[in-house]
Amino acid sequence: MESSNIRLAVIPGDGIGTEVVAEGLKVLNAVGVKAETSEYDLGARRYHASGETLPDAVLDELRGYDAILLGAVGDPSVPPGVLERDLLLRLRFELDHYVNLRPVKLFPGVATPLGEAGPEDIDMVVVREGTEGPYAGAGGVLRRGTPHEIATQESLNTAYGVERVVRYAFEKALSRPRRKLTLVHKTNVLTYAGDLWARTVDRLSLEFPEVETDYCHVDAASMFFVTQPARFDVIVTDNLFGDILTDLGAAVAGGIGLAASGNVNPARTAPSMFEPVHGSAPDIAGQGKADPTATILSVAMLLDHLGLTEAAGRVEQAVADDLLERQTAWTPRTTREIGDDIAARVAG
Ligand SMILES: NC(=O)C1=CN([C@@H]2O[C@H](COP(=O)(O)OP(=O)(O)OC[C@H]3O[C@@H](n4cnc5c(N)ncnc54)[C@H](O)[C@@H]3O)[C@@H](O)[C@H]2O)C=CC1
Numbered sequence: 336m337e338s339s340n341i342r343l344a345v346i347p348g349d350g351i352g353t354e355v356v357a358e359g360l361k362v363l364n365a366v367g368v369k370a371e372t373s374e375y376d377l378g379a380r381r382y383h384a385s386g387e388t389l390p391d392a393v394l395d396e397l398r399g400y401d402a403i404l405l406g407a408v409g410d411p412s413v414p415p416g417v418l419e420r421d422l423l424l425r426l427r428f429e430l431d432h433y434v435n436l437r438p439v440k441l442f443p444g445v446a447t448p449l450g451e452a453g454p455e456d457i458d459m460v461v462v463r464e465g466t467e468g469p470y471a472g473a474g475g476v477l478r479r480g481t482p483h484e485i486a487t488q489e490s491l492n493t494a495y496g497v498e499r500v501v502r503y504a505f506e507k508a509l510s511r512p513r514r515k516l517t518l519v520h521k522t523n524v525l526t527y528a529g530d531l532w533a534r535t536v537d538r539l540s541l542e543f544p545e546v547e548t549d550y551c552h553v554d555a556a557s558m559f560f561v562t563q564p565a566r567f568d569v570i571v572t573d574n575l576f577g578d579i580l581t582d583l584g585a586a587v588a589g590g591i592g593l594a595a596s597g598n599v600n601p602a603r604t605a606p607s608m609f610e611p612v613h614g615s616a617p618d619i620a621g622q623g624k625a626d627p628t629a630t631i632l633s634v635a636m637l638l639d640h641l642g643l644t645e646a647a648g649r650v651e652q653a654v655a656d657d658l659l660e661r662q663t664a665w666t667p668r669t670t671r672e673i674g675d676d677i678a679a680r681v682a683g
Pocket residue numbers: 351355406407408409410411419423591592593610611612613614615616617618619624625626627629
């Protein structure tokens with residue numbers, strides 16, 4: 336076993352976030368990695384108790400960890416966007432998580448709505464920009480509440496921000512057997528931002544001659560996710576397109592309960608943060624219905640990021656085995672039971 340002691344901040348958050356994170360930690364414990372975990376009460380409960388979303392002192396403390404595991408944030412009792420923007424996006428921006436890494440991978444035995452498609456057809460990684468785009472918060476509103484209201488929400492794209500995420504995506508493509516990188520954007524309409532993205536890919540492609548590059552408009556890419564997912568290997572795209580495409584990718588690869596992600600700071604100037612792609616799912620919260628697999632796979636990504644590749648591989652293999660068994664011997668299980676079963680497999 337790799338010996339190391341990791342310091343982990345845990346933010347269960349809201350709704351099913353608390354349920355799935357408990358299972359992620361259970362599996363982390365079972366894999367035998369020495370981890371010192373500290374839980375942070377951030378989310379709707381704290382907001383109602385104190386009005387706080389992410390106090391500066393907490394943010395500073397979080398900077399000192401090796402990594403962060405997050406469940407999900409957002410609750411119907413809190414005005415829309417408050418927790419998403421002031422907690423989740425603030426974490427991503429302040430900790431410079433400029434790569435939002437989202438594998439879209441069909442595990443053997445998992446049913447896909449695409450019918451005939453198999454694991455060889457659905458195996459891609461979406462490299463979503465994480466700190467810019469329409470999520471940067473630029474824009475405003477005039478004459479709010481009147482019939483003449485004007486709301487603008489601008490997409491921020493900097494040469495610096497685009498170059499660093501595109502470079503990461505090229506490196507990711509180079510590390511994979513197919514060595515293919517597809518830029519997904521909407522260059523035919525979003526001409527200013529699209530031009531910057533396209534020129535950046537063209538320029539960096541000279542540094543990565545082994546990587547085949549390709550371009551797809553986001554509307555067509557959405558179609559190809561469903562009709563020809565094998566077109567894609569590594570995708571690089573902006574914050575909004577990547578958000579939308581990865582929920583679609585999750586559906587195609589067996590469901591939102593299986594989709595893992597990492598908010599990565601490749602320069603390691605701050606801890607990276609790992610979380611399921613899904614949200615707090617208020618519709619099923621507190622009922623033990625949430626699938627914790629996405630969080631458990633996010634724990635595997637976290638371990639891999641910290642160089643604990645053997646442990647990461649064991650967690651992913653345990654998930655793969657569990658998913659395969661679901662195909663042949665499916666029985667309804669609670670969130671906790673799925674966590675127990677995967678933890679038992681990890682422990683051997
Ligand atoms: N990273 C985060 O913290 C995210 C937070 N959100 C927030 O979460 C709240 C709910 O957002 P929604 O749009 O409903 O998205 P959602 O991802 O929470 O739920 C969408 C649908 O998927 C189902 N689902 C989600 N995770 C599941 C799991 N592990 N197992 C089984 N079913 C699962 C839900 O029951 C729901 O029907 C909102 O406040 C939203 O802003 C949404 C996405 C990401």
